[in-house]
Amino acid sequence: MIFDPEIYCTAAETAELDGTAPLALAGDGLWVGVLSRGACLLDGVDRPGQSGDILLGPAPLVLTPQSDCHLLAVRLTGHCTDAYLLQLGAARWADGAACPGAAELIAQLCGAQTAPMAYALLCAAAKADETARPLPPLVAEAVAAIRQNYMALYGVEELSEQLGVTKSHLVRVFKQEMGVPPGKYMTNVRIEAVKTLLLTDEYNLDMIAGLTGFSGANYLCRVFKREVGLSPAAWRTAAAPLPAVPKLPPRSQEMYV
Structure with a gap:
């Protein structure tokens, strides 16, 4: 190849x-x-x-x-x-x-x-x-929790309970620092994880949904299409590696007519 x-x-x-x-x-x-x-x-x-x-x-x-x-x-x-x-x-x-x-x-x-x-x-x-400026402790903890456990987190309410703050306070502080609310950030992380899994043929959509925190393949497809603009299948096809170029035989084996 x-x-x-x-x-x-x-x-x-x-x-x-x-x-x-x-x-x-x-x-x-x-x-x-x-x-x-x-x-x-x-x-x-x-x-x-x-x-x-x-x-x-x-x-x-x-x-x-x-x-x-x-x-x-x-x-x-x-x-x-x-x-x-x-x-x-x-x-x-x-x-x-x-x-x-x-x-x-x-x-x-x-x-x-x-x-x-x-x-x-x-x-x-x-x-x-x-080298970006350090995040406030609460936001840094939230980002780490999302990245490390996005596949198991039920949502922002569960995240705020884990961090010991109210949901409204977490949403306000997180959005002020990161530019998006924690729910949107969590969706972005999950979508990028889905893309990584789509790059191989080892997982079907049901498996990918389970590995990335989506409730099922249908919900994954709806969210993916909304965020990316393509269905998971279309994105997988577009991102697929180019086919290998067949190896040419040595010149000594070429046939002449």
């Missing part, structure tokens, strides 16, 4: 914001962008991005400039990107100082969409995310 790096990480699309008009980003995968000028709001996130910040997050993303802005972004897709999204959770602005080469990588990808540069950008984005 010939190794195809684009299965694991590739640049699927680029986008640019230049001026004061809002920009909406869509599509599967991870958007990585560099805000090189101005201040910009990211829908659902209280803190505006400042010049030098890195945009990280899955679509849909809505960017609203607060001043004259410039942002260049790339949408990454592939198996490695899916694994990173499972850990990332909600969209956010990250510290661009942690990956000074991100802007150059994005500029190169806008001209030549090659898998090695896409993977390098994903690694740089991961470094930026690692």
